Amino acid sequence: MMAPAQDTGRQATAAPAIELRGISKAFGPxxxxxxxxxxxxxxxxxxxIGENGAGKSTLMSILYGFYKADAGEILIHGREAKITDSQAxxxxxxxxxxxxxxxxxxxTVLENVILGAEEGALLRxxxxxxxxxxxxxxxxYELEVDPDALVEELSVGHQQRVEILKALYRQADILILDEPxxxxxxxxxxxxxxxxxxxxxQGKTILLITHKLREIMEITDTVSVMRRGEMxxxxxTAGTSPEELAELMVGRKVLLHVPKAPANPGRTVLEIxxxxxxxxxxVERIKGIDLTxxxxxxxxxxxxxxxxxxxxxxxxxxxxxxxxxxxxxGEEIDLTGRHSDGQTRRARGIAHVxxxxxxxGLILDFSAWENIAFGYHNAPExxxxxxxxxxxxxxxxTEGKIERFDVRPPNAFLPAKSFSGGNQQKIVLAxxxxxxxxxxxxxxxxxxxxxxxxxxxxxxxxxxxxxxxxVLLVSVELDExxxxxDRIAVMFDGRIMGERxxxxxxxRELGLLMAGVADSAETAA
Amino acid sequence: xxxxxxxxxxxSTLRLATPLLLACLAGLYSERSGIxxxxxxxxxxxxxxxxxxxxxxxxxxxxxxxxxxxxxxLLAALHGVASITFRGNQLIxxxxxxxxxxxxxxxxxxxxxxxxGRTPPLTGAARFEPLxxxxxDTLKGVPLFGPFYAQVLSGHSILVYLALxxxxxxxxxxxRTRFGLRLRAVGENPESVDTAGVSVIxxxxxxxxxxxxxxxxxxxxxATALQAGFGREMTAGRGYIALxxxxxxxxxxxxxxxxxxxxxxxxxxxxxxxxxxxxxHMKIPVSFLDALPYILTxxxxxxxxxxxxxxxxxxxxxxxxx
Numbered sequence: 001m002m003a004p005a006q007d008t009g010r011q012a013t014a015a016p017a018i019e020l021r022g023i024s025k026a027f028g029p030x031x032x033x034x035x036x037x038x039x040x041x042x043x044x045x046x047x048x049i050g051e052n053g054a055g056k057s058t059l060m061s062i063l064y065g066f067y068k069a070d071a072g073e074i075l076i077h078g079r080e081a082k083i084t085d086s087q088a089x090x091x092x093x094x095x096x097x098x099x100x101x102x103x104x105x106x107x108t109v110l111e112n113v114i115l116g117a118e119e120g121a122l123l124r125x126x127x128x129x130x131x132x133x134x135x136x137x138x139x140x141y142e143l144e145v146d147p148d149a150l151v152e153e154l155s156v157g158h159q160q161r162v163e164i165l166k167a168l169y170r171q172a173d174i175l176i177l178d179e180p181x182x183x184x185x186x187x188x189x190x191x192x193x194x195x196x197x198x199x200x201x202q203g204k205t206i207l208l209i210t211h212k213l214r215e216i217m218e219i220t221d222t223v224s225v226m227r228r229g230e231m232x233x234x235x236x237t238a239g240t241s242p243e244e245l246a247e248l249m250v251g252r253k254v255l256l257h258v259p260k261a262p263a264n265p266g267r268t269v270l271e272i273x274x275x276x277x278x279x280x281x282x283v284e285r286i287k288g289i290d291l292t293x294x295x296x297x298x299x300x301x302x303x304x305x306x307x308x309x310x311x312x313x314x315x316x317x318x319x320x321x322x323x324x325x326x327x328x329x330g331e332e333i334d335l336t337g338r339h340s341d342g343q344t345r346r347a348r349g350i351a352h353v354x355x356x357x358x359x360x361g362l363i364l365d366f367s368a369w370e371n372i373a374f375g376y377h378n379a380p381e382x383x384x385x386x387x388x389x390x391x392x393x394x395x396x397x398t399e400g401k402i403e404r405f406d407v408r409p410p411n412a413f414l415p416a417k418s419f420s421g422g423n424q425q426k427i428v429l430a431x432x433x434x435x436x437x438x439x440x441x442x443x444x445x446x447x448x449x450x451x452x453x454x455x456x457x458x459x460x461x462x463x464x465x466x467x468x469x470x471v472l473l474v475s476v477e478l479d480e481x482x483x484x485x486d487r488i489a490v491m492f493d494g495r496i497m498g499e500r501x502x503x504x505x506x507x508r509e510l511g512l513l514m515a516g517v518a519d520s521a522e523t524a525a
Numbered sequence: 526x527x528x529x530x531x532x533x534x535x536x537s538t539l540r541l542a543t544p545l546l547l548a549c550l551a552g553l554y555s556e557r558s559g560i561x562x563x564x565x566x567x568x569x570x571x572x573x574x575x576x577x578x579x580x581x582x583x584x585x586x587x588x589x590x591x592x593x594x595x596x597x598x599l600l601a602a603l604h605g606v607a608s609i610t611f612r613g614n615q616l617i618x619x620x621x622x623x624x625x626x627x628x629x630x631x632x633x634x635x636x637x638x639x640x641x642g643r644t645p646p647l648t649g650a651a652r653f654e655p656l657x658x659x660x661x662d663t664l665k666g667v668p669l670f671g672p673f674y675a676q677v678l679s680g681h682s683i684l685v686y687l688a689l690x691x692x693x694x695x696x697x698x699x700x701r702t703r704f705g706l707r708l709r710a711v712g713e714n715p716e717s718v719d720t721a722g723v724s725v726i727x728x729x730x731x732x733x734x735x736x737x738x739x740x741x742x743x744x745x746x747x748a749t750a751l752q753a754g755f756g757r758e759m760t761a762g763r764g765y766i767a768l769x770x771x772x773x774x775x776x777x778x779x780x781x782x783x784x785x786x787x788x789x790x791x792x793x794x795x796x797x798x799x800x801x802x803x804x805x806h807m808k809i810p811v812s813f814l815d816a817l818p819y820i821l822t823x824x825x826x827x828x829x830x831x832x833x834x835x836x837x838x839x840x841x842x843x844x845x846x847x
Contacts, residue, residue, distance in 0.1 A: 064720075066845060085722065086719065086720055086721070086722040087722030087723075088722075089722075090721075090722050096720065098720070102714065102716045102717040102719075102720045102721075103714065103717055104709070104710045104713045104714045104717050105713065105714065105837065106713060107709075107710065107713070111706060111710075112717070114706070115706060115707065115710050115717060115718065115721050115723075116707070116718065116721025116722055116723045117721065118703040118706065120703070121702055121703050121704070122701060122702055122703070123700075123701055123702060123703060123705075123706055124701070126703070166721075
């Protein structure tokens with residue numbers, strides 16, 4: 001209760017930095033935001049959490065002037081603000097860090113920072129001013145970036161810093177971050193949180209939009225939960241728990257960690273020896289990998305995106321050529337020849353839920369039942385005779401899968417693009433799992449998938465393991481790897497940096513391996 | 526080949542490179558803003574007809590030039606409306622405008638002058654006359670450079686010098702000004718411009734208008750300086766060669782100068798098969814020389830001479846993200 005006097009004074013008199021009153025927005029028949037009200041006091045970090053499609057992004061777009069609300073008003077520091085476009089939002093002191101950065105790749109950091117905020121018609125004075133200002137901001141907030149580096153040469157974490165610098169250069173005192181950690185390594189995320197804490201200390205107000213409960217718990221002061229366009233609750237972070245937030249988000253109790261019995265690994269299913277792959281430009285993407293996966297276990301591959309995990313899945317799935325040896329159930333697999341394609345891999349008992357659902361997993365414009373048939377379209381039960389497919393059989397099969405996998409809406413004729421991310425993933429999963437494969441390759445199974453569906457998908461993967469199948473799980477979500485995998489291999493720069501058992505490791509150690517810090521335990525052993 | 530012949534060919538190179546250079550810089554502005562413009566040809570043709578016709582009527586090359594710019598701007602505006610406001614396919618819009626120009630020019634010229642789709646021959650003030658640069662006489666005595674200065678650099682119309690001046694001017698505009706920064710940004714990532722609170726639409730219209738102006742000058746040069754009057758299809762694919770040059774130059778102003786000079790040189794050579802035969806002691810088909818710019822461009826596109834990476838957002842209408 002006894003806070004410093006000046007603080008209480010400010011808290012008592014200051015108006016909220018942001019206040020939304022009764023914001024509503026509809027797109028046609030879809031009510032994206034329904035009577036949303038929030039108050040965020042200055043110098044606070046306020047989280048907004050909700051599932052995909054809950055209306056978070058729409059709300060932020062309204063706040064940044066991309067959309068006009070149908071009803072409601074926005075107050076900035078107690079005064080009503082008419083935010084009609086981005087320029088107005090910037091003038092009101094709002095800065096936005098988008099999930100997909102809005103940077104010009106072949107510009108330098110300085111050029112990106114001044115773009116749209118130039119001082120005059122000539123660039124030279126603006127660049128000089130920005131250089132000074134960036135130096136100051138770097139010292140103040142741990143926001144070091146080389147001002148003359150090209151953005152395309154920066155790591156994702158540094159690119160994000162450029163976005164934050166852009167906002168601060170424009171004198172933003174309210175910062176909105178949309179899913180900021182989706183693309184960061186754990187270390188980069190930690191650094192970001194330090195930056196945010198610094199910004200809070202300097203009195204900046206921060207809105208953090210995310211679907212990750214851990215971030216909310218770690219950094220926010222207060223949190224609002226959105227569900228189906230409505231604000232279901234606003235609570236102080238200290239007074240809530242991840243379980244409670246998850247329940248508020250989904251509207252029912254959710255298991256954040258799927259319970260699973262200890263693994264009971266059996267015979268070796270897949271054996272990879274000295275696997276190497278060069279991409280089209282001649283760069284070696286996989287630099288000699290050895291891995292073994294046994295029946296009844298989930299091997300998790302952790303790593304920051306772009307360290308060869310995707311290529312590994314592509315090789316095993318049969319659409320990239322490689323050198324080395326891969327044995328499936330003891331038999332050598334052809335990695336380069338005529339017989340390395342998805343069809344033959346499936347015939348060998350390898351099912352594949354690809355990372356890129358939209359391009360490799362589904363044809364978005366095709367209906368659910370057509371998508372169910374892909375890859376298995378030559379299966380005997382889908383044929384009417386030598387010439388014609390038995391569409392009725394496929395549709396019937398699809399309807400069964402839809403029911404067993406709880407795909408919503410349960411309509412086999414809907415195009416794949418009309419399903420939400422979670423339901424699209426269920427369609428792919430149903431197609432691949434129900435063929436009873438010996439090995440399931442699964443990449444980023446819950447990317448863009450809601451918490452409720454995550455629970456379902458995780459359960460299915462564990463069930464498959466318990467049925468004695470081998471699972472190779474590739475994910476950039478460390479949480480997911482930690483909770484699902486029976487064994488964890490960390491990839492960095494095309495190599496396996498080390499293997500760990502989930503019980504014997506922690507996020508810090510894995511994070512170091514993911515960043516390429518040499519495996520001290522293994523070299524010592 | 527003696528020095529005098531070389532000078533003749535170089536002078537002809539400069540004359541022939543000028544419309545290519547103007548059109549190439551025109552395309553540079555549009556494409557740097559993210560709007561592909563395959564309609565350079567049509568705009569030049571329309572401008573050539575308009576300037577030829579108006580110069581013939583008024584007897585003033587300058588009024589002709591203004592008319593040419595106006596006609597080209599009209600087509601540029603149509604392209605802008607189709608591809609920026611209505612987010613149409615930029616290639617289709619460009620091709621359509623080329624067809625319109627091809628037909629409309631002959632139709633209008635025929636309706637006005639009844640000379641088989643030509644405009645009357647221009648004389649006197651209705652044409653841009655060659656200008657003598659200062660010190661031509663003083664420098665005459667200097668060996669090698671004297672004749673080069675007198676015959677290659679001097680003695681062109683004002684539009685040639687204007688085109689050459691447009692190169693450093695474009696470089697400065699693109700890399701040293703706020704407008705240039707925004708223009709380059711909008712062709713790479715329009716979202717970055719939009720979220721910075723700058724209008725993508727306005728920037729792109731400005732760029733397309735600049736394209737219109739430069740194509741207008743290029744067309745007027747064809748009808749009122751290079752030749753004396755408009756003739757059917759007189760641009761003869763120069764708009765496409767300029768596009769090829771633009772790729773060859775990797776969308777950069779100074780490189781555009783060198784690329785168009787090279788292509789202009791090839792055109793000048795094509796006019797002098799006797800010189801080629803005399804120098805190489807073999808016959809090279811003129812059609813091969815005509816095709817060389819395109820062949821060179823394909824080589825560049827294939828990545829043999831460093832990759833030509835077009836502006837990333839090129840060809841894609843900007844739709845605000847939901």
